[in-house]
Amino acid sequence: xxxxxxxxKVAVAGLDLLHATRLKLACSLLLAxxxxxxxxxxxxxxxxxxVVGGDASAAEATREAEALGVARxxxxxxxxAATAAALPHGASVRDINQQLAVLLAATGAAEDDAASxxxxxxxxxxxxxxxxxxxxLLLQRGAVRFAVDAATRSVALPPGLSLAELVPxxxxxxxxxxxxxxxxxxxxxxxxxxxxxxxxxxYFSIARHRPSLLxxxxxxxxxxxxxxxxxxxxxxxxxxxxxxxxxxxxxxTSSSLAAACRLPHDTVQSIFSAAxxxxxxxxxxxxxxxxxxxxxxxxxxFLGWVARRFGLDLQGGRA
Numbered sequence: 001x002x003x004x005x006x007x008x009k010v011a012v013a014g015l016d017l018l019h020a021t022r023l024k025l026a027c028s029l030l031l032a033x034x035x036x037x038x039x040x041x042x043x044x045x046x047x048x049x050x051v052v053g054g055d056a057s058a059a060e061a062t063r064e065a066e067a068l069g070v071a072r073x074x075x076x077x078x079x080x081a082a083t084a085a086a087l088p089h090g091a092s093v094r095d096i097n098q099q100l101a102v103l104l105a106a107t108g109a110a111e112d113d114a115a116s117x118x119x120x121x122x123x124x125x126x127x128x129x130x131x132x133x134x135x136x137l138l139l140q141r142g143a144v145r146f147a148v149d150a151a152t153r154s155v156a157l158p159p160g161l162s163l164a165e166l167v168p169x170x171x172x173x174x175x176x177x178x179x180x181x182x183x184x185x186x187x188x189x190x191x192x193x194x195x196x197x198x199x200x201x202x203y204f205s206i207a208r209h210r211p212s213l214l215x216x217x218x219x220x221x222x223x224x225x226x227x228x229x230x231x232x233x234x235x236x237x238x239x240x241x242x243x244x245x246x247x248x249x250x251x252x253t254s255s256s257l258a259a260a261c262r263l264p265h266d267t268v269q270s271i272f273s274a275a276x277x278x279x280x281x282x283x284x285x286x287x288x289x290x291x292x293x294x295x296x297x298x299x300x301x302f303l304g305w306v307a308r309r310f311g312l313d314l315q316g317g318r319a
Contacts, residue, residue: 007036008104011047011070014058019075019091023051026097033101048107049073049100054089071103136180141172147185153279155202157195163205163235170206170213198230200278205235207274211266214273217254223272224251225280239263243271 010027012020027037042050042061050065052058054076065072075096077089085103087095137148146166147156157166169175206213217223225247236244243261246252252260258268275281 005031005034005036006104007038008048008107009038009040009046010100010104011040011042011050011061011065012052013042013050013061014053014055015051015075016053016055019053019089019096022091022093022096023075025093026100029093029097030100030104033105035101035104037100037104044068049103051075054078071107073099073103136182136185138178138180138185139175140178141169141175144169147180149196152196153199154196155199157197158191159195163197163202164209167202167205167209170210198278200230200274200280201232201235203278204229204231204271204274206277207270208236208240211270211273214270214277216269217272217276219255220253221272222251222253223247223275223281225275227280229275229278229280240267240271243268247271247275 010023012023015023024039027039030037040047042052042065044064045068047065047070049071050061051073052062052065052075054074058074058076062072062074072085073096074086075089075091076086079086079088087099136150139146139148144161144166145158146161149156155166157163203214225244228248229244239261243257243263246257246260254265254268254272257263258265261268
């Protein structure tokens with residue numbers, strides 16, 4: 001899959017017609033390197049790179065660019081040999097193209113490094129909890145990349161990456177994020193679309209593998225699931241299905257549900273954290289839940305559906 005096209009602004013000052021024409025051709029060839037370059041006369045601002053010639057106007061532009069920290073490429077008779085920042089008069093289109101590719105790549109890398117340093121470990125969870133309205137983000141860490149889609153409340157994973165493999169990386173500081181519009185996502189990252197997973201599935205995976213990343217609800221908070229979570233059999237351990245089913249039926253506190261299901265309290269707290277974080281408990285109610293019903297009064301048809309849905313034998317574990 002091709003890398004995204006990067007956009008650059010290159011300013012020009014003091015170039016004669018010959019070298020200005022060669023510069024324009026050299027910039028057009030950079031599209032093969034996934035670089036889209038816009039040329040404009042130097043205006044003292046708003047440029048990733050300044051290309052200057054050898055006349056008097058170039059000297060003033062050079063001083064202004066240096067003061068602003070803008071990278072520069074000089075093409076002049078005074079230059080004896082090609083360097084990373086200078087070319088001799090008469091430089092070919094190929095010479096200019098190669099120097100532009102080097103200088104602009106360095107500029108882009110510096111911007112990426114700054115963006116990565118600005119990202120906090122919690123930034124990925126913030127992207128899930130409060131993404132820009134209707135927005136989409138491409139999150140990348142080395143060769144691992146996935147997309148967060150606020151409009152559909154889902155994440156789109158690449159082939160070969162599971163939620164269980166993604167979750168341990170969520171608070172890594174090496175992630176960077178790039179806003180995407182729908183058209184760009186469809187064109188460049190459409191291969192992620194077939195593997196969309198809901199926020200619900202992701203949060204329950206976090207609760208299973210990294211529960212410390214989720215907020216713990218206050219003790220005694222009653223919880224009831226608004227609907228059955230969007231989960232697959234690989235998302236949750238078999239022992240989580242009974243408490244999830246009970247939360248779907250009515251309100252429980254974590255202590256009463258742990259006792260009724262004979263599970264560790266920390267396990268039930270993790271389930272509560274996932275349910276609240278994923279939006280399945282939109283309104284917290286502070287009424288005291290009714291005492292747990294005996295096992296003999298459970299809705300056998302509903303639990304039978306759960307067993308069939310997740311391939312379980314309720315008497316002996318997984319089928």
